Structure formats: C-alpha cells, structure tokens
Amino acid sequence: GAVVSQHPSRVICKSGTSVKIECRSLDFQATTMFWYRQFPKQSLMLMATSNEGSKATYEQGVEKDKFLINHASLTLSTLTVTSAHPEDSSFYICSALGDGSYNSPLHFGNGTRLTVT
Amino acid sequence: SQKIEQNSEALNIQEGKTATLTCNYTNYSPAYLQWYRQDPGRGPVFLLLIRENEKEKRKERLKVTFDTTLKQSLFHITASQPADSATYLCALGGMDSSYKLIFGSGTRLLVRP
Numbered sequence: 001g002a003v004v005s006q007h008p009s010r011v012i013c014k015s016g017t018s019v020k021i022e023c024r025s026l027d028f029q030a031t032t033m034f035w036y037r038q039f040p041k042q043s044l045m046l047m048a049t050s051n052e053g054s055k056a057t058y059e060q061g062v063e064k065d066k067f068l069i070n071h072a073s074l075t076l077s078t079l080t081v082t083s084a085h086p087e088d089s090s091f092y093i094c095s096a097l098g099d100g101s102y103n104s105p106l107h108f109g110n111g112t113r114l115t116v117t
Numbered sequence: 118s119q120k121i122e123q124n125s126e127a128l129n130i131q132e133g134k135t136a137t138l139t140c141n142y143t144n145y146s147p148a149y150l151q152w153y154r155q156d157p158g159r160g161p162v163f164l165l166l167i168r169e170n171e172k173e174k175r176k177e178r179l180k181v182t183f184d185t186t187l188k189q190s191l192f193h194i195t196a197s198q199p200a201d202s203a204t205y206l207c208a209l210g211g212m213d214s215s216y217k218l219i220f221g222s223g224t225r226l227l228v229r230p
Contacts, residue, residue, distance in 0.1 A: 036220075041125075046217060103166055104216070105151060105163035
C-alpha cells in the first residue's frame, strides 16, 4: 500500500517552455503533498507544501510564479515549471503524507529528471 | 545556522559486518527523526521513525538511536548485505508543529560481497 506515482520520469524541454509534473497517490488519499528538488549528491530541498483545495505554501527563496503547484483532488498534485531555464534542470520528487498523523512517514514518488536545453 | 550533517564520504564495509551511519544536527529541535533509503534515480523509501522521548528503535536488522543532548542519531545495519548498498538519509521533523521534514544530504553505503 501507500504508493505514489510520479510522471513523467524524465523530460527534456527547450528553454522558455513549461513542463508539468504529476504526482498521484494510488491507494490512499493525501491531503498534504510535498515537492522537493534534489541536485546530485545533495540533500532533498523542500520547495513547497501542497494542501488539497488550498494554495501551496512555498519555502523561502522558491518563486511561486515559476513553480506553480495545484492540488485539486485528494489524489493528485501537479508542479508546473514555467518558462524553464537550464538552471531549473534537476531531479524533482513529490511525496505524500501517509495517514495524516503528526509524525507519519512520507511516501515518495520515483522522481522526475528535468533537463532544460 | 541550522545544519544537518551526514558523512559525505561513502561508507565501504564487508558483507556481514555492522554498518553505522551518523546524523548530527545543529540549531534544530526536532520532535522526531526519520531514516530513509534512496537508490540511484529513485525516490526515498521510509525505514524507521524515532521520537524525541525514545532512545532506541529496532526493526529487523536495523537499529536507530536518538540522543537529543548530543543532537545525534545513529543508524545501524547489522549483518549487512550487498543489497543494503544505497544512500541513507536522515530527516528531522516536528520543529514547528508542521508536517515538514528537513533532510540531510545522505551517506552512501557500499557493502562488498
């Protein structure tokens, strides 16, 4: 149980275009999802907290107009990288809170490798 | 400043030995700490949770300790196997009554057959 599916797994796009990444909880409802970004051999950096039916909460330094997050249902959150640039190339990973209790583990998708040319 | 430190150098051990990984933190007051395993190109997978009022947790071959005075957690894998080779991440939670986890950069473990 507690499977999170993330698509696409890899995407290559041209500079200036937008890319949408989907994160779905397959067998549970996730009122809260998180979006992380990871550079090679570095930590997962939290970008934003996505709450179903409300606006996402962004971490300091993350441009909300560049990284659009929508959490329209209890099983789907999307991250859209708008007007992508080469410096946006990274590994993006979503996660969903399990049973919603305070110290629940996170269930992660398998990430999306974004390359902007 | 706030920091979570995990040994950036890979830990290379012989199969059958115990692997011990360290997570130290500064200027955080976590209510709990979690350990995750991450394989290359994949998302992390949850392993163990330990709360601030717990000193030790075990699960099969895994053991985690949590010392809030030293601000340190140790993660042990006994009878290590080549399949245990992966990057192990510690994550601090409960700092501000939110669900957010703050991750360390991980330590890569290599278990030689």
